[in-house]
Amino acid sequence: MADKVIVLGSEYVSSAVKKAQYPKDELPAVAFIGRSNVGKSSLINSLLNRKNLARTSQTPGKTQTINFYKVDLKIFRPPTHPSGVNPQAPALEPPPEPVLEPSPDPASEAPRGTVEGERRAFYVVDLPGYGYAKTSKSNRTAWLKFIDEYFSSARNLLFACLLVDIRHAPMDSDLDMFNRLVRLGVPVLVTATKADKISHAAQERQLDLIKQTFGIAELDVLPYSSTKNEGRSDLLDVIADCLLQ
Numbered sequence: 001m002a003d004k005v006i007v008l009g010s011e012y013v014s015s016a017v018k019k020a021q022y023p024k025d026e027l028p029a030v031a032f033i034g035r036s037n038v039g040k041s042s043l044i045n046s047l048l049n050r051k052n053l054a055r056t057s058q059t060p061g062k063t064q065t066i067n068f069y070k071v072d073l074k075i076f077r078p079p080t081h082p083s084g085v086n087p088q089a090p091a092l093e094p095p096p097e098p099v100l101e102p103s104p105d106p107a108s109e110a111p112r113g114t115v116e117g118e119r120r121a122f123y124v125v126d127l128p129g130y131g132y133a134k135t136s137k138s139n140r141t142a143w144l145k146f147i148d149e150y151f152s153s154a155r156n157l158l159f160a161c162l163l164v165d166i167r168h169a170p171m172d173s174d175l176d177m178f179n180r181l182v183r184l185g186v187p188v189l190v191t192a193t194k195a196d197k198i199s200h201a202a203q204e205r206q207l208d209l210i211k212q213t214f215g216i217a218e219l220d221v222l223p224y225s226s227t228k229n230e231g232r233s234d235l236l237d238v239i240a241d242c243l244l245q
């Protein structure tokens with residue numbers, strides 16, 4: 001389990017409309033997928049502590065290409081006892097995370113004290129949304145082919161973050177996408193966006209409804225607010241744990 005995760009930097013790398021345009025290196029990746037306008041690009045900006053790295057819009061269908069962002073993390077683990085057990089050692093405090101805008105100078109991030117962080121790089125992949133009402137049927141078919149191509153050929157994909165709006169039950173298109181990912185063997189983390197738009201009590205109710213609709217009682221659904229950065233450290237922890245495995 002990661003103790004603290006710091007985003008050292010992030011940069012746009014490339015956009016793709018076909019496989020030949022995907023980055024050629026072997027870096028691990030986390031892909032973000034969900035209905036148009038659900039908040040994928042906003043969540044990516046929040047996660048990476050950037051205002052405008054991924055382009056957001058009130059008009060659905062903003063993201064039309066597969067966009068790759070390279071991210072550098074520093075991951076701090078709790079100190080482990082040489083015997084392998086982890087006794088109640090006094091906690092070594094990792095440094096607080098600074099506000100990064102734009103990407104900070106990594107040198108200024110050097111941890112203080114004796115805690116050594118591990119650096120890991122990975123891709124954040126912003127995928128175009130589905131369920132956009134104004135899209136034609138042929139566009140939809142092309143979109144599905146495009147997305148299937150990505151998920152069936154993506155190498156080193158850690159997991160897909162499937163975003164649903166916390167205010168609504170997942171729709172058929174969300175269930176289709178979930179099942180598609182499961183069939184392709186892609187691990188899925190369901191994330192409920194725009195959590196700031198409802199009260200904490202309503203969030204609990206909606207999280208239950210989302211689990212029920214996906215039909216998996218033990219499904220972990222992570223609430224997220226991009227405007228308040230809520231859920232950010234949980235999501236960074238999940239990514240860091242996958243990267244360290």
Ligand SMILES: Nc1nc2c(ncn2[C@@H]2O[C@H](COP(=O)(O)OP(=O)(O)OP(=O)(O)O)[C@@H](O)[C@H]2O)c(=O)[nH]1
Pocket residue numbers: 034035036037038039040041042043055056057058059060061062063064128129130193194195196197224225226227228
């Ligand atoms: N209040 C609130 N608004 C949000 C949040 N996340 C996104 N929004 C708003 O929802 C709208 C859509 O956000 P985007 O991040 O562009 O959504 P997207 O899923 O990338 O959309 P497409 O690229 O069109 O598929 C924008 O107006 C955002 O400001 C959130 O956590 N809280």
Ligand SMILES: [Mg+2]
Pocket residue numbers: 040041042055056062063
């Ligand atoms: Mg987008």
